[in-house]
Each structure stands twice: as structure tokens, then as C-alpha cells.
Amino acid sequence: MNDCVIETQMLTKRYGSTTVVNNVSIHVKRGRIYGLLGRNGAGKTTTMKMILGLSAISSGEVRLFGESLKKNERKLYPRIGSIIETPGFYPHLTGTENLQIFARIRGTIKQNAVQEALKTVGLPYDDKKPFSSYSLGMKQRLGIANAILNDPELLILDEPTNGLDPIGIAEVRAFIRSLSEEYGKTILISSHILTEIALLADDIGILHHGNLLEENTMADLEKKNQKYIHIQVTSQSLAAQVLERVLHTNNYTAEADNSMRIYDTGIDLVELNKALVSVGAGVSTIQICSDNLEDYFKKITGGVGIE
Amino acid sequence: MVFFVCGMIITILCFVIAALAFYLYRTKVQLMEASTIVDEIANGNMNRRLIVSKTSPVASLCYKINEIVIQTKNELFKHQQAERSYRQLATSLSHDIRTPLASLTGYLEAIQLGYVTGKEKEQYIEIALNKALDLKYYVDTLFEWLKLESGERIYHYENIDIHEYAREIVSEWIPQFEKNDICYDISVPENELFVSIDKTALKRILDNLLQNVLTHGHATFIKVSEEENDNKMAFEIQDNGVGISETDLPHIFERLYKCNTARGTKGSGLGLSIVAELVKGLHGEITVKSIKEKGTLFFLLFPLLVPEKQD
């Protein structure tokens, strides 16, 4: 199914002779969280700015909801909520006044939209505190309130947890999860922290020096992350018996299609194979699946890894 | 002069008409845009919203449509979620049954194919039987849990001496503690206290918690206490075992949640969710405190229902 909310084709950004985003083709599917992972300066923000039409595209194409942004701004912008870099608000005005300004410019979906958006992120409505005296966490939350003001289908969040304390990070993460799970929103989120993306994203794109090194589902990556021996046999029951009696392990599961996973990776493969063959369990595959996300990222980023 | 006045009036009228025409045109465009969005909603995109300026003449209409869409979407979401969790459950259960079944059949097949003889064969039969019993136990647990989950369980309240009964339940576990080299400290008041409670539910709760100490705790010491306090019954089960990690702790009462992500470990993931359901059924509360590598404390609180005096 080709239901991409954001699709970029060979997106490139050059500043003079330096290419900061190079032929990036990402596919953000409807209802999923897409994590854009990359170190600082990898080009995440630049990519998002190009998607949002804030920054000119050097070459390539962006399609939002299947349409190009140019000439369709009036139709497409209302469907997108975004935070790019630091949330920008007028420092001498209160959070409520700030949101009222943006509500005025963008239009609203209900009478008390500002009040509800503030309530959702846990900020007070109509208080006297100006934005300049907000804490970083409150600023970030106001940014989120502004992004969800019109209950948009697509959220583009550039490092939304940047600079928050661990509790704040957990809160924002839970909130983004609920936006996706409960409200079915499509979310493009960027981060330079691996665990952040690993905990949140359904799909992941890895950006390194402006190149998209990998685009995959998190589920696929997690499979790579586990450590187990994968075997395929003709008789699961015989294999199970061998595992328990000969190799003395209970740490295995029987999967569909006559395959099994042995989580006890200390087992010697040759011995395992011999034992399985001796009872006629009919081994057709035997392999160690062991990878660790972090090692994996190190591998694809050419050894340097991602924080 | 007359011409001038007429001219003025005509000019003003022209302006008014132009303004009205513009206003009408704007409204029409807004309505048309709204209509295409409503079409998309009708085609199933429940995330679409009508966005209008507060001062627009179509604002209240659009706000109402949005409200209806949001409501419908929320209901739809509830259905979808129920469906999803049901599917997840089914997958997970089939998974949990397949592995022990494969193992059980393995032993039986080994016997049938004549790989083992004599004493070893006897041994195999015994293992197979134990595995079958485990499986039976699992299925029983499952049904008990399903019954609880669907709200079909009926609670029978009886008048019993709660201190006596608590002692009875815990003392059944003493041989098991001793077998596993676990020191125990049981403190239950000596006096009589008659309360009205569902006996089997209470036994089930305590049994499950104590069983967990044995299977998961790897403890060397266990403390069980029961007391009456502030018109409440309080139970405490404390061990000095491996504890539960901070990330797992909030989820342990969820159904099918298993802390140890490595599969093939013991347990169905149903025990604690049964406990939680039963505690809820008895209008009690359960809390847990745990420190990794230090131990775990389960704390239960039940309302004290004193039976009516019978003359």
C-alpha cells in the first residue's frame, strides 16, 4: 500500500559547494511514527525545513499527502503541526496570548481550541506569566500545544525533547506515543539519541552527513537486535526434546513454520546440529541472529556510532 | 450639485455592492473548501479537520462538524483498540501453548520411536506427565483469568475467622519454603476476628503471590504478615529476592506481561493480573514496592466487612 503522508525523492540541499542533505528519499507512512536519527549536523533540521517549505530545495521533490507543497500551501499547512529547532514565541506575551495569535492567523477547529491545547499539555490557561520566564520544559510544551492546536494529521517534531530533564523527556515521549496510538496521527520526529528513537519510532531513517543510510521498520531492526539461535526443523517436538535432554536448556520457543528460537546462545552450533540430526529432527536452517542496535548503527555509520 | 450628490450615492452603492459580492464569494469559497474536506472525512479520513477563522460566518457550522468527527473517531478508536488487544491476546496465547506442547510431544515421540528404554523410559513418561499437568495448570489459569476478565466470576462471601484462615493458607506453603531453603517469618495475630470474605479468592491471591516468590524471587527470606488496622485488613508479603526493575514495575499487573524478555522462562504472565482482578473484585487495593537485587514488597488492603451479629 502506498499511503505515504510524506514522501521525498532525492531531496538535496546545497549551501554553495557543500551538500548538507544528499539525495534523501524518506517515506513516512500514515499513522506511524517515523524517527529520523542522526548526529548533530547530520541534516535532520534541514530536511524537515525543506519538507515544510521553509528552506528552498536544491534538487529533488517533496510530496505531502500526495501533493507538492508549492501552490498548495493554503490547503496543506493546516494539516501539519510542527516544531522546528527551538519553539519560537513572543517573549513578552503569555502562553495563552501567544497561542491566540497563532490561532488567529491559522484559524481554529473549535471555539476554545487554545484552552484545550494548553490543557492537553498541562499548561495553565490565561495566567500572567510571560513566555520569557517559562522554563525550558514549559517552552517545549507550549511548542507542542501550538503544534497540536488544530488537531493536525501530521506532526513534524524536530528534537522535541532537546534540553528536557529525564522526567520531562519521559512525559513528552508518552505524549507522542499517545498521539500516535490514540489519535492516529502521523509523526515525523528527529533525534540524535538512539534510545529516544528506539523507544518511540515505528519506522526509522538514519541520516549521516546528509545521506540516508538506512530506512527500515523498527520491528525489523529489533529482530536484528536480539540474540538467539534460529533453527528450522521438520519436527519441533523432537527438537524440543533434544534441547531439554541433551543440551539442557528450557530457554527456547517454538514459532510458526516449524522454526524455533533458542535464546541460550552459549550453545555450540556444531553440537546442536549433531544432536538434532541424531534424533532425525531434520534441520534445514541453523544460524545465530545476534546484533545489537548500537553496534548495528556503529556499523552503518562507519564506526563512529550515534550517541 | 444634484449630479454630484447622485454621483456620490451611486459610487457608494457600487462600493457596497462590490464589498457584498466579495463577501459572498469568500463565503462560497470557504463552503466549497469545507465540502471537499467533508468528502474526505466521509471517505474514512477521520483525522481531517475543518479549520476556519473564528469570525467566519461558517465558523459555528465547521466547529460542529469537527465535534461530530472527533466524537465518532474516539468511538472508532475504542473499538479498534479492543479488537487489537484481542488479537494480540490470541497470538500470545497460541505462542504460550505451542512451546510446552512441542516439548511434551517430543518426549512422547521419543518413547514411541524407541529412543529410550527401561528406566529412562519410565523417567520420560514421568516428565511428559508433569509437562501435561503444567499445561493443564496453564489452561486452568487461563480460563480462570478469562472468567475474571469477562466479569463472570461470582464472589461468595462467607463469615470466617480471618486470622485463622490466613495462618492456614500460609502454613500450607511452609514445606515449600523449607524445601527451597527459604527462612520465613509469619506474623498473624492470635485473636479471633470474624469477617465476611470470599475464601477462594483470598486464597488465590495469596497463593499466587507466594508462588511468585518461589518461582521468580530467588529469595532466601520471606516475611508474611497480616493485621487488622483502621478498619482494614492489611497483608504484607516481602522477600529479599531479585526484585523487579523500574521499567517493569508499572506493568507487572498487566495481562501477559513478563518481565524477563528472554522467552521460554517460567510463568504465564497471568498470575499477577489474576491477583489484580481478584483484589479489585474484593474492593481491595494492591501496591508494590521493589528494588532491583534487594527484594520486593506486595502490600494488600481489604475493607473489613464485619458480619452481622446473629442472635
Next chain:
Amino acid sequence: MNNLLAAERLKLRHNRLIISCSSLAIILPVMVIATDIFQGALPKYSIMGWVFRLASLCQYFAYPVLSGFVLTFLIQREYTDHTIINMLTAPVTRTRLLIGKLIIWATWHITMTLCYLAIVCLGAGILYGSATLYGSFYEIASFIIKFGLLHLVTLTPIAWVAVLQRKNFYPSLLCTIIFTGIGFAGLYFPKFLGSLVPWSSVPLITVPGMQVVPVLATTSICICAFFGLFMAVYSFKHQDQ
């Protein structure tokens, strides 16, 4: 557009800079006139002479600088506060956003000019009596308004500079001061050069009895106004954020 202007108005709430600029624009002529009244040294000048003298302080110098300051501030603040990103992702074209700002600025400028007119009339009434004021009211009003409007349109290049400089403040401020300087120095320019440069043609064309080529002056002012406007919009439209 209505919503955009309403939003711009909301932004100006509790805004100290706009308030101080406005107060300054009002206090300055009031102070000068008050000194004149207390010194009672009026017979030296005719009423128009007095108005021109006042203009040389306020309208030549102070108002263009204040106006440029306000315009710079209106645009530059969006960049420093990072609000530009939120503004640009609203379903409003960039052209409209900028025009909205310019309208707010123009409104401020015109309001200040009218306030100044009112203050001058009041002062003239006290100093010269109402009869003299009635006699030359039309002349005074047209002079002040014309001066104010021409300043307004020749300051549009400031908007362009303000867009280009983003978070900086000084380039556009420097430009404002240069423009004002040229306006003043223009009085001593040769006739042709004075009319060719838009900022010097403003006073030359407004103050009666100056050496000026009216067609050339008008043309250069118009070109300057449209050039400034066009470049501001063009640069804003094609600017990378």
C-alpha cells in the same frame, strides 16, 4: 488579511518599544512648542516659518529615524524570537505576512504624523491665535501630511534590509540614519542631484521655494518606493529559514 492584522495587533500588546517610540514622537514636538510658548520669541517667524523650523527638527530627523526603528523592530523580532517559523507554516502566503507588517508600520507612521499635526496646530493656535491658524491651516496640514507620506514611501527599502539582515539590528538602523542624513544634506545638493536621490527629493519637493526638478523628484521617489516594496517581498518570499 483581517485575521493577520488582528494577530499583528495582538503582538503589540505590552510592547515597550512601540510605546516608547510613540511617546518620544509626541513628547519631542510638545517640548519644543512649550519652550517657544514660554520664551515668547515668536515675532521672529511667520506662522509657516515657525512650522518649517519645527519640521526641521521633528520631521527631518526624529520621525524617519523612529519610523525606521519601528519597522526594523517589527520585522527583526520575528527572526530573533524564532517566531518566523511558526508564522511561515501558517496557511498564509509570505507576501501577505510581509504586507501585513508593512500595513501595521504604515498605520503607526500615519498615526504619528497626524498626532504631530494636531500638536502643531494646537501650538500654532496658542502662539499665533486661532484666526492666523485658520488662515494657514490648509497649508500647514498639507505640508505635514505630504512630508509624512513621502517619508513613509521612501523608507520601504528599510523593510528589504530588515528582511535580509534577519537577526541583526544595525544594518537597517544604519540605513535609516543614512537616509535621514541624505534628506538633510539634500538641502545643499545641486538641483539635479538633489532631485535624483529619492531621500533628498522628499524635503526638496515638500518645502516650498526649493531648487528642484519636480518630475525627476516624483519619479525617483516612486521608483524608490516600489523598488523597496518589491525587493522586500521578493527577498522574503525566497528566503531560506
